[in-house]
Amino acid sequence: MRILIADDNDRVRSGIRGILSDEHDLEICGEAIDAKQVLNQTRELLPDLILLDVHMPDSDGFQVTRQLRLEFPKTKVFIMSHDDAAMVSPGALVSRGVASSEPVQAKVSRE
Numbered sequence: 001m002r003i004l005i006a007d008d009n010d011r012v013r014s015g016i017r018g019i020l021s022d023e024h025d026l027e028i029c030g031e032a033i034d035a036k037q038v039l040n041q042t043r044e045l046l047p048d049l050i051l052l053d054v055h056m057p058d059s060d061g062f063q064v065t066r067q068l069r070l071e072f073p074k075t076k077v078f079i080m081s082h083d084d085a086a087m088v089s090p091g092a093l094v095s096r097g098v099a100s101s102e103p104v105q106a107k108v109s110r111e
Helices: 010-020 035-045 061-071
Strands: 002-006 027-032 049-053 075-079 085-088 104-107
Touching: 002 010, 002 035, 010 027, 010 061, 027 035, 035 061, 049 061, 061 075
Parallel strands: 002 027, 002 049, 049 075
Antiparallel strands: 085 104
């Protein structure tokens, strides 16, 4: 699986790259630091999955995801947040079919 990491924080991108580097079936095909780069890199590299920060410097992850859904309906998008809890719209994560537009609070346990 080809993965594009999209986060404006160098340490976050580096950490994700480090975590995924041992997975032989995963390839980090590119990195982006803002919405423009996400769209350009996706057009150029055609990743299977985009790990996308919800807070981008020039846009938010939901706006970028809506554009990605229009141009690349088969590409999976996983929206990330550095906060302890994030509001995630299920519709932003669905690549096909109908989804609820109600936000879902997602919490990640650090245990």
